[in-house]
Structure formats: C-alpha cells, structure tokens
Amino acid sequence: MKSQKKNIILIEDDLALGSSISELLSLSNFNVNWLVDGIKALEYLKTNTPDIIISDLMMPNMNGEELYINIKKNNKFNTIPFIVITANMDDEVKFKQLENGVNDYIMKPFKSKELILKVRNLLDLKTNIEKKFKPDPFSKVTIKLSEKDFITSLNEYILKNLKSKIGIEELSNQLFISKSTLDKKIRKHTQKNSSQYIREFKLQYAIRLIDLGERNVQHLVNETGFNSFSYFSTSFKSYVGLSTRDYIKSIKDKI
Known part of the structure; x- marks a missing residue:
C-alpha cells in the first residue's frame, strides 16, 4: 500500500x-x-x-x-x-x-x-511525535470509558495548545466542568494537581523532542510554551534530576 x-x-x-x-x-x-x-x-x-x-x-x-x-x-x-x-x-x-x-x-x-x-x-x-501522543487502541490497561475520554480530551487539548500558557479556567471551560471538578478528576487519575500535570506533560513533550534528536534548548522552551528559559530549565531539572544540557549530553553519550 x-x-x-x-x-x-x-x-x-x-x-x-x-x-x-x-x-x-x-x-x-x-x-x-x-x-x-x-x-x-x-x-x-x-x-x-x-x-x-x-x-x-x-x-x-x-x-x-x-x-x-x-x-x-x-x-x-x-x-x-x-x-x-x-x-x-x-x-x-x-x-x-x-x-x-x-x-x-x-x-x-x-x-x-x-x-x-x-x-x-x-x-x-512530526509523525513520530504524533504517534507517541496518540492513545494506544491496543493498550492492555482497562479503564472506564468516561475516564478514558476525560484523560484523552485533557491530553489532546494540552497538546494542541502546547505553545500557549494554559489557564485552569480556560481548560475547565473546554472540558465543560468546573475548576474544582477538573482538579479533583486530575488528582484522582494522576495523583497530581492541575498545574503540575500540565507542567509535567509539557516537560515530557520536551524530553521526547530531545530523544528524537532536538538539541536547541531555546527551541524546546518555545515549543512547550514555558514563560521563560529560566523557568523551563528549573522545572526540567526538578523533574528529570538533570539540567537540560546534561540530559542532552547523556543522550548523546548513549548513541
């Protein structure tokens, strides 16, 4: 074909x-x-x-x-x-x-x-990133349809607005639930609050870009919509345990 x-x-x-x-x-x-x-x-x-x-x-x-x-x-x-x-x-x-x-x-x-x-x-x-972020239809993890719809819709909205500053009120409006319900549902499914989930989703995206070959840190900041280079760098190090450049170097060393 x-x-x-x-x-x-x-x-x-x-x-x-x-x-x-x-x-x-x-x-x-x-x-x-x-x-x-x-x-x-x-x-x-x-x-x-x-x-x-x-x-x-x-x-x-x-x-x-x-x-x-x-x-x-x-x-x-x-x-x-x-x-x-x-x-x-x-x-x-x-x-x-x-x-x-x-x-x-x-x-x-x-x-x-x-x-x-x-x-x-x-x-x-672009194709590899889209594949990695699409839900796996053959996943062995069984969850209720309503829960799957919520997480899928949440992830899709964040991904589509990755370069923007995503507000909790805007996100709750898009998912047709209140801010408190949004936070409760995210905590229930991920054990994280709303802001943490969004931030770590963006960082996971940055990590996948690095794993796929991206080496320009400023480009990573732009692609993930962080307010500043310093906030991205601090968040990345706190999440990964390495600075962005050290993580990139660790990937290079494995090649």
Whole structure:
C-alpha cells in the first residue's frame, strides 16, 4: 500500500526559484502548492492545512517573519513545521527566526539534497511525535470509558495548545466542568494537581523532542510554551534530576 503524499505549501516570490523548488519537491513525491506572497498564503491557509510550510524570508507585501507570526496565532498550525529560506547571512537575522519558533532555515544558494533532507527529517519528527501522543487502541490497561475520554480530551487539548500558557479556567471551560471538578478528576487519575500535570506533560513533550534528536534548548522552551528559559530549565531539572544540557549530553553519550 502506497503512503499518502505529504502536502507542502511553498511561499516564494522569485518566479524562477519558486518554479525550481516546486519542481524539485514534486519530483521527490510531495504535493506542492506554490504561492507568491504571504497574503495569498494566509488566504489559502484559511481552508487548507498542510504538512509543512516553506517560506522565503524577504518578500513584498508580507515577509516570511510576518507570515510565520500570523500563522502561529492559529492553534491548529502549532505542530506544522515551518522552514525559512533566506539569502541574509547575518547571524542576528537567523537567530531571531529561531527565537520566533521557526523549525529550520536554509541559506541561499542551497543544494537540493539539503532541502529535501530537512523537509523529510521535520516530517518524520512530526509523525513520530504524533504517534507517541496518540492513545494506544491496543493498550492492555482497562479503564472506564468516561475516564478514558476525560484523560484523552485533557491530553489532546494540552497538546494542541502546547505553545500557549494554559489557564485552569480556560481548560475547565473546554472540558465543560468546573475548576474544582477538573482538579479533583486530575488528582484522582494522576495523583497530581492541575498545574503540575500540565507542567509535567509539557516537560515530557520536551524530553521526547530531545530523544528524537532536538538539541536547541531555546527551541524546546518555545515549543512547550514555558514563560521563560529560566523557568523551563528549573522545572526540567526538578523533574528529570538533570539540567537540560546534561540530559542532552547523556543522550548523546548513549548513541
């Protein structure tokens, strides 16, 4: 059975380069929708959800950075990888994009193999994370349906809003229960209070990203929605028993 082609949105105003990249991706077995500016991309995304987004940084009307910030305002795009293409060699420009949360960037001129490998690696990472966080239908653990629905709904909401600060009141409203009932149900099933459960869920996500190859600590902070680098680092060390960098080093040493 053939695997379904992944859908890529390419935003590139240079017609010659856009045509070349689009053809390259199509030949590599991807479905490609090529748009020439950020405004058209936002319109397209209102009714379409791609598997990955590739955008030039410098464009008229709306540049790649503005496009990324606008896209990430919508929670449904939180888990979609975003690659920036740029000819700007300035480190500050590159670092700013990474701090914003973009997953990777490619410097012009680039080798076609580099682009394809980065696209495939990010898509594989996204797929692996989704698989790990989906409930296992063949789990041997038997729990009541109502309990399973509650934990599943809780985890799905946290995952979809991972980059945001998740408030207890907002979470209880989404699950249609009071704040006190939410806390009681979480304590009953996990022996943790609501804030602890959310924090440790985010930390578990960060650990899985590290285990899958992520090494940029600031990216981990961005992906898990912690208020600050220092709060993430303190929480991580308290939960794991190692600093983030020491944990990453321990993973490297095992390889």
